[in-house]
Amino acid sequence: MRLDKFLKVSRLIKRRTVAKDVSDQGRVLLNGKEAKPSATIKVGDVLDVQFGQRTLTVKVEKLSESTRKEDVEGMYTVLKEEARKREDDLFS
Structure with a gap:
C-alpha cells in the first residue's frame, strides 16, 4: 500500500x-529514512510523522484498502509521541 494512502x-x-x-516536504520517515508519498508500506514498518511541533512514531500493524472509523484502532500502534522544542526556546 502507498504511504499517502495508508496515512x-x-x-x-x-x-x-x-x-x-507532508511526505513531499520530508516530514515522514519510513524506517528512519525520508519517504516519498508513493513508498510501499508493509506490516511491521515504523513511521515517524511530524505534525508542526509534535512527532508521532507508529508501527504499522494491519493494511486495509478502506476502513470504518471503529476499525482504525488496529491499523497501527503508537510507539512514541513527543513535542519538539521551538527554536526560540533553545536559546533562552
Missing part, C-alpha cells in the same frame, strides 16, 4: 492530498 485510511492524516504534501 489517509488510518486517519493519521485526514486527506490523501495533505498526506502527499
Whole structure:
C-alpha cells in the first residue's frame, strides 16, 4: 500500500492530498529514512510523522484498502509521541 494512502485510511492524516504534501516536504520517515508519498508500506514498518511541533512514531500493524472509523484502532500502534522544542526556546 502507498504511504499517502495508508496515512489517509488510518486517519493519521485526514486527506490523501495533505498526506502527499507532508511526505513531499520530508516530514515522514519510513524506517528512519525520508519517504516519498508513493513508498510501499508493509506490516511491521515504523513511521515517524511530524505534525508542526509534535512527532508521532507508529508501527504499522494491519493494511486495509478502506476502513470504518471503529476499525482504525488496529491499523497501527503508537510507539512514541513527543513535542519538539521551538527554536526560540533553545536559546533562552
